Amino acid sequence: MNQYHLWRIGLFGLMNHVVKTCTCGMLVMACLLINYSKATAQEHLDANLVQNALKQAANTEVAFIADVHLHDIYAAPATLAFGHGSQDVTSFDANTSGMSSQKSGSANQFPKDPETQAPLLMRSMQSQLTSTRLFNENYFAFRAALDDIADRGIKLVALPGDFSDDGQPANVKALARILDEYHTRYGMRFFAITGNHDPVRPFTRPGGKPDFLAAKGNEAAIYSPDHIRCINNRAWHCMDDIREWGYREIMQTLKNHGFSANTQDLLYETPFDSIEYEKRGWQWCDEASCIFMPDASYLVEPIKDVWLLAIDANVYIPKGQYADGNFKGSGNAGYNALLTYKPALLQWITTIVKRAKANNKRLIAFSHFPMADFYDNTQSQLESLFGKSSNQLKRMPLPTTTEALDETGLKLHMAGHMHLYDVAPPENPTGLVNIQVPSLAAYQPGYSVVTLLPDQHAKVETIIQREVEDFDRLFPIYYKEWQYRQRGGQTLWNKDILTSPHYLDFTEHHLKEVVRQRYVENEWPNALSTYIKNHTIGDVINQSPCPDLTKDLPVEITSQPALVLAYDYYKLRNAGAFADISGREKWYISGFNEDRLTGCSLPIANDLQRLLIGFLSLLHNAALAIDRTEVTVKGV
Structure with missing residues (x-):
């Protein structure tokens, strides 16, 4: 022939x-x-x-919900209260000599749901307002987002990591129940991939936190029985479901939601030609021994010609000898470390991209960590102003890392981790686009939807979750906490947050308190922090070498507290075009531009003036770099 x-x-x-x-x-x-x-x-x-x-x-829609940080406020205490659980809870009483195991009565020491009187496993408001994320309200916000997605008729939902707060059994099992429920009710399919909070370390370990909330309004330490605080009788309660699960337990519990093959899938594969946990991982070796490091990455074709590439970008760098089994967290590692510790994963991604192109598949990649700059090229400014370790700059992908990821041929990557909305455009017109999906647990709360268009393009739209039913359900409990702190002379958070009319406003109050209590208070240079906290915007400009800038600013701006400048910067940085700063961005763009700041008539006389000029320039760039709320990506 x-x-x-x-x-x-x-x-x-x-x-x-x-x-x-x-x-x-x-x-x-x-x-x-x-x-x-x-x-x-x-x-x-x-x-x-x-x-x-x-x-x-074409017209296939995939929703991406990043950084849910689900915390099940209705976890173990409710079970204990009504005697349906077999789990012991051990409580520590400071007035006795030690610990006692209880199955009844202990639930009364927990806060009660104002409507049902069920005991609640809550974190304190103080802990929320010094964290980059909310804890308790996520339970309601997640369901609200899923309801919204269901109303839109979207059937495919991806979860790019940190779907639980710390991979605790209580929270991962609650997530599985919720996903099962929405699959049954709406036919929705879920595809999760791991984040640095799930798991916190690759293998199960003791867990817990010191800032849960007790019924009286005080913070209380709750840990797993194998934690040193429980072993030494220094925990208020000890509960098994507060452990931090590792890969095996998380992947098994969520096996129906991405971590294992499903009969509905047209294709499911991993980098290891196996879906068995024992074979899904890497052999890492030092001079003395080798260890097995799990990897949850997978490729799935849930509907014809649509490929979802879930990348496990967690890298848990060993501390000391590999055989010791001690690992660093993966929060600051990301793709910079992945290139060193998981080079074969990058090769697999490259192969997937080539196969997708050869077989006319529409490929969308997602993982927890960013693949590109998420601060709009302001890293050098941030380092100069706040230091190289500030603003989570250790999480920034190196330019060479982004270049290596771009060379895989990926066109669209949906990421989380940073709790902000950002679009990192490609270096070339057909290169990699990295979208930072906002968190439901921070300002502004939302999720993103990718719509595949018939011309090998994809539209990415981000939806803000303004309304959340029951977001204010816990407000009476928080007020009791505030009163307790006031009586005890403890640091007070701004109770105006308890007047929030909707969830979006609630997250704005949360951000303001994080800015006030954490960023400005602890992460800013002392001279800049002190001045910003005690002066007006007009004072800031007059103190700078550029006092003439006030000529263009209306008095309703210059008379406001200088903390407004800090609030506005973090709003713009975290939410881009979604940020609501009452139109002040136009003044920041026109009034604080580089020409005007560098052309000041007065020389910089002291370090404070240098810091003020640096911050005004940073604020200008944040206002200038606002990302569009809807983008189109080519070649997807």
């Missing part, structure tokens, strides 16, 4: 690449024309197949 090697480059190219037959005269020309016709027909057929594949996948 004659064989033809056809390079689809026209008749003259074909003449050079016909192998066998076609040996003389008119027969040669006839043969060439016949085979050219075959090649042309094949080209049209392939083109039609591509177009049909694009059309079939």
Whole structure:
């Protein structure tokens, strides 16, 4: 049988690449024309197949919910209260000599749901207002987002990590129940991938926190029985469900939601040619021994021609000898460390991209960690102003890291981790686009939706979750906490947060308190922090070498507390175009531009002036770099 090697480059190219037959005269020309016709027909057929594949996948929508940090406020205490659980809770009483195991009565020491009187496993408001995320309200916000997604008719939902607060059994099992519920009710399918909070370390370990809330309004330490605080009788309660699960337990509990193959999937594979946990991982070796490091990455085709690539970008760097089993957390490692510790994963991603292109698949990648700059090229300013370890700059992908990821051929990556909305455009028109999906647990709360378009483009839209039913359900409990702190002379949070009319406003109050209590108080240079906390915006400008800037600013701006400048910066940085700063961004863009700041008439006289000028410039750049709320990505 004659064989033809056809390079689809026209008749003259074909003449050079016909192998066998076609040996003389008119027969040669006839043969060439016949085979050219075959090649042309094949080209049209392939083109039609591509177009049909694009059309079939077109208008497919995939929702991405990042950083849910689900905390089940209705966890163990409710079970204990009504005697349905077999789990012991051990409580520490400071007035007795030690610990006592209880199955009844202990639930009365927990706060009660104002409506049902069920005991609640809550974190304190103080702990929330010094953290980059909320804890308790996430339980309600997650369900609200899923309801909204269901109303939109979206059936595919991806969770790019930190779906639980710390991988605790109570929270992971609660997540599984919620996902099961929405799958049953709406036919929704969920695809989770791991984050640095799930798991906190690769293997199960003791866990707990010192800032849960007790019924009286005080903070209370709750840990797992194997934690040193329980062993030494220094915990208020000890509960098994507060452990920090490792990979095995999390993947097993969520096996129906991405971590294992499903009969509905057209394709499911891992980098290891196996879906068995024991084979899904890497062998890491030092001079003395080797360890198995799990990896949850997978590729799935939930509907025809749509590929979802879930990348486990966690890297738990060993501390000391590998055999010791001690690991650093993965929060600051990200893709910078992945290139060193998981090079084969990058090769697998490259192979997936090539296969997707060859088979006309629409490929969307997602993972917990960012693949590109998420601070709009202001890293050097942040380092100069606040220091190299500030603002979670250790999490910033190096330019060489982003370049290596771009070389895999990926076009669209949906990330979480930073609790902010950002779009990192590609270095070239057809390169990698990294989208930072906002967290439901921070300002502004939301999720993103990718819609596949028929022209090999994808539209990415971000939806803000303004309304959340029951977001204020716990307010009476928080007020009791505030009163307790006031009586005890403890640091007070701003109780105005308890007047929030909707969830979006609640997250804005949360951000303001984090800015006031954490960022400005602890992460800013002392001179800048002190001045900002005690002066007005007008004072800031007059104290800078650029007092003439006040000429363009209305008095309703210059008379406001200077802390407003800090609030506005973090709002713009975290929410981009979604940030509501009452139109002040136009003043920051026009009034604090580089020409005006560098052209000041007065020389910089002291370090405070340098810091003030640096911050005003940073604020200008944040206002200037506002990302669009909807973007189109090519080549997806």
